[in-house]
Amino acid sequence: MNAPLIGARIQRKEDYRFLTGAGQYTDDVALPRQSHAAFLRSPHAHAHIKNIKTDDAKKSAGVLAVYTGADLAAAKVGGLPCGWLITDVNGQPMKEPPYPALAQGKVRHVGERVAVVIAETAAQARDAAELIEVDYEVLPAVTDGMKAKGAAALHDIAPDNSCYVWALGDKAAVDSAFAKASHITKLEFVNNRLVPNAIEPRSANASYSRADDGYTLYVASQNPHVERLLMTAFVLGLPENKVRVVAPDVGGGFGSKIYLYPEDVVVTWASKQLNRPVKWTSDRSEAFVSDAHGRDHVTVAELALDKNGKFLAMRVKTTANLGAYLSTFASCIPTILYATLLAGQYTTPLIYCEVNAVFTNTTPVDAYRGAGRPEATYVVERLVETAARELKLDPVEIRRRNFIKAFPYQTPVALCYDTGNYEATLSAALDMADVSGFEKRKQESLNKNKLRGIGYACYIEACGIAPSNVAGSLGARAGLFEAGEIRVHPTGTVTVFTGSHSHGQGHETTFAQVVADRLGLALEAVEIVHGDTSKILFGMGTYGSRSLAVGGTAIVKALDKIVAKGRKIAAHLMEAAEADIEYDRGVFKVAGTDKQKAFGEVAFAAYVPHNYPLDKLEPGLNENAFYDPTNFTFPAGTYVCEVEVDRDTGATEIASFTAVDDFGKVINPMIVEGQVHGGLAQGIGQALTEGCRYDDSGQLVTGSLADYCIPRAGDVPSFKIDTRETPCTHNPLGVKGCGEAGAIGAPAAVMNALTDALGVKDLAMPATAQTVWRTLQRKAA
C-alpha cells in the first residue's frame, strides 16, 4: 500500500524537462515552411492615421505579405470582445468601443498594432516593418485616469472617456453611519499601474491546412479553450471544430496570458491567406506596451469607527484606468473582483463603493495576479492600520475587535464567506514574526542610524469565481466551471485530462497526487494532460487561483464515477452484490470476505470484456465530469513585514517578512510555499520597486527591464511562511487556492511597515529610495 500522497512534499514531475532544456514553449515550436510576423506599432499615444504606405515593405527581401487594418476590415475580421458586461448606476450597459486587431483609422495607445509584415525570417519581417510609412495626425493624449474626463475623446461612443460608473452598497445608510461616527479615517492613494512581465514573452504560431480546412494555433495562453471560443465565435467567424489551440509549456502568466490578443488573431487569419505557418514572438519592449497591464486605481477611502475602534462603515470611491480598449476581462476587475472584497476579514456592517472606469491613451489594463483583490486589500488594510494609529490602538488589537468570528458570514458587499479562522493565522504570524521582540530590534536599528517599522495585513481573497449562473447575472459572458476526464488504460494506469492550465503551478504533480492518492495508485501510474483543445474535452483555464478548487474538483467528480463503475464490474467479477463492494486504496473488496480484485484487474476486465456484464454495462473505463462551484473559496491570512530604512539614502530593506496563510487543505506544501514566495515578491515589487510612468505625450518611459524594476534576488528576503488549514466547506478536497495570496497581502503589509518606520500617514507606491528619501526630507523640513 502506498503512503498518502495528499499533503506530501512530492518533487515535481515536470522539473526534469525544464532542467534539461527539454521544455517546449511556443517560440520553440518550428513548423515546416515556417514564416515569421513582425508588427508595426504606433509610436503615438493618440493619432489619426491619414495614410499607410506599404510598397517598399512589400518589396523588401523575404517579405510574403503586409497587412493593415483595411485588409482585416475587408476580410470582415471582427473586433476583440470583452467577456464581462458591467451595468452602470443608471442601469445602462457599459460603453464597449470596437477593439480592432489592427488599427482602423486611429491609434489610441503607444504600441497599438498598425500593420503586420510576414516574411521568411523574423529579421526580414522586422527590417520590412521599418519601411512602412505611416502619416499620422497627432491628437492630444491623456494617460492619467483622473484627467480622462474632459480630455480628447478616444472613442466616439464614449465622448467623456467614461466606460461606466458603477456602485455597490447602500450609499444612504453608509453616509448616515459616517454622520454618526466618533472617528473617521481617510486616505487618498494610487494603486500603481504594473506590467506583469512573465519572463516568457507572449508568442503565437498559427498554421492552416487546406487538406482539412483546419487551423492549429500554438499560443502562450493560460486558457486555450477560452482563446479558441473568443477567436472563432466572435472575431474570425470560424467553426470551433476546425480550430485547435495548443498552449504548450507556458513561461509564467500572472494574468497577462488569459486574454485574446490581436496578434493571436492576426497570425491565425494570415496563416490561411498565405497557406504558411506564421509565428510571432514578442520582444520585451513590445511586451511592455502590448501585454495587458494591471491595477492603476486612484482611490479615496474612508472608514468610520466608534470610540472603541469598532468599524461602522466604509466609503470608497475609485477611478479605474482601463487603458485604451477593453481587454477580455477588464471590466470586472475593478468592480466584481474589487468592491466585493472590501469587507476584508471584518464585520464592517455597511460598505459603499463607487467605481468610475475610464478610457485613456495607455495600454489596456486587465487582471494581474490578484486582480482587484490586491487593490481591495490595500484599501482595507491601509485604512485599518491608519485608524489604529489615529486612535492610538494596537493595530493587532483593532483587527481582533473587528474580526468575523462566526461562519457562514454574509458581508454587506454580496459575498458569503463559508468558513475561516482569522485569529489562527494572526496569532501564528505574531509568534513567527516575534512581534514581541520588535521594540528591541527597532532600538538596534536606531543604533545603526536606521529606521525600523512593522506593518500588518490581514487579507482575504475570493478564488474560483462562481457559480456560473450568479456570475452570469452580474454580467459574465462565460461559464466558470471546469472540466476533467479520467481515462483508465487497460493495464490500470491513468491519464487525466484537465481544463486547467499549468504555467508554473505544478499541476502535473499536484493533480497526479490527488488522483493517485484517491485511487491508491503509484504517482508514476498517473499522467496529467492539459493545454490542448484537441485532447481536452473543454476547459475554462487557470486564473483567479481556481485550478485545484474548480479543476481539481472536476477531476475528483470524474474519479467518483470511475470508482462507481469499477464497483459494478468488480461485483460481477466476484459474483457479489454491488452494494457489498468497497474500494480501498487500489483494491475492490467484498465486504466481510477476503475476496478482492485489484484496480488493474477491473480495468483489464473493462477493456477485455470476456467476463463482463455486457447486458447492463458498457465496456471501457473512461469518465468525464464538469464542475460548477456553488460559491467562491475564501483564502485568508496574516502578513507581518518589518522594514529597515537607511536615513541617508532612503533605501528600504525588507528586514523580515512573515506570512501565515489559510488555503484550506494543502496537497503539496512544497508547491504551495513556492506559490506564496512568488506572490510575495510581486507584492513587494508593487510596494517598493515597480510602477509604470507615462510622460505627457503618452510615451511609456518605464518601457524596459532596465527602467521598470521587477524585484531582483537582492531586493527580497528569505520568507518565513506557514499555513493553517480551515478546509473549504463546499468542495470535496477542502481546498481554497494559493496562487495570488502573496501579491494580494504584501503591498499593504510593506507600506504599513514603511509608514510606521517613517512616521508618516502615507506615501506613494512604489516607495523607491528616492520617494522615501524625499519623504524624510519633507518631514525634517
Next chain:
Amino acid sequence: MSVKVSMKVNGKSASAEVEARTLLVTFIRENLRLTGTHVGCDTAQCGACTVLMNGRAIKSCSIVAMQAEGADIMTIEGVAKPDGTLHPMQQAFKENHGLQCGFCTPGMVMNALDFARSHPNPTEKEVRESLEGNLCRCTGYHNIVKSIMAGARAMGGKI
C-alpha cells in the same frame, strides 16, 4: 552579409552560414535547434539566455555568433550526464523546488554553474549577489537561493 561560424557546442562541432548580425542565442536556438536557451528580454537584463562560453557564464543575447568563433559553448542541454542523470546543480533545483514555469531556469542553472566553481560553499548574500543578472518572476528567488547553495556544496568547486 553572411559569414561562416564554427564553434564547439556541448562537446560537438557546430558550424553554419549566418547573417553577420546573428546573435549567439539565435544561432543556438534557430540554427542548432537547441531551444533550452531562452530569450526573455532585449536589454540583457533577464539572463534567460545565459550559456557558458569557455567556462564563463555569458548572456548569449549580447554577443553575435561571430564573437564565439572557435569557442567552447555549453548550453543547458549539455549539463546532464550523457545517460540523462541530472548534474548536482540541476538535482539541487529539483530537490529545492527552485523552478516553477521553467523559463528562466536554464539561465539560472548556467549562471549558477559558473558561480559555484568559485564559491563551493557560498553564503545566502553571495548567492543573491550572483543572481543580479538573472530575473525570475515565479519563485521570489527564495528556493533558487536554496538550490544554488545546495548545488554549490554538492559540486565541490568543479563543474
